[in-house]
Amino acid sequence: MPILVKRKSDRQRGHAIPIHKRAKNLVKRKNLEESGSTDQEISNHIATIKAKELAQAKLEEVEWKKKNEK
Numbered sequence: 001m002p003i004l005v006k007r008k009s010d011r012q013r014g015h016a017i018p019i020h021k022r023a024k025n026l027v028k029r030k031n032l033e034e035s036g037s038t039d040q041e042i043s044n045h046i047a048t049i050k051a052k053e054l055a056q057a058k059l060e061e062v063e064w065k066k067k068n069e070k
Contacts, residue, residue, distance in 0.1 A: 017025075
């Protein structure tokens with residue numbers, strides 16, 4: 001049985017969300033498991049990740065060529 005934390009964050013007064021619930025929500029958002037995520041939003045995230053990886057690969061290729069030319 002998990003321990004429930006009764007303390008609430010002082011950073012966001014007025015919201016009164018228990019820390020364990022806030023942590024679960026942040027994990028869901030990070031893992032794209034948020035119930036409000038649409039297929040389009042998920043596709044956009046995937047496309048962004050792919051573009052970032054391609055850009056990083058290109059940069060590494062340029063750095064490798066630059067290093068081997070010397």
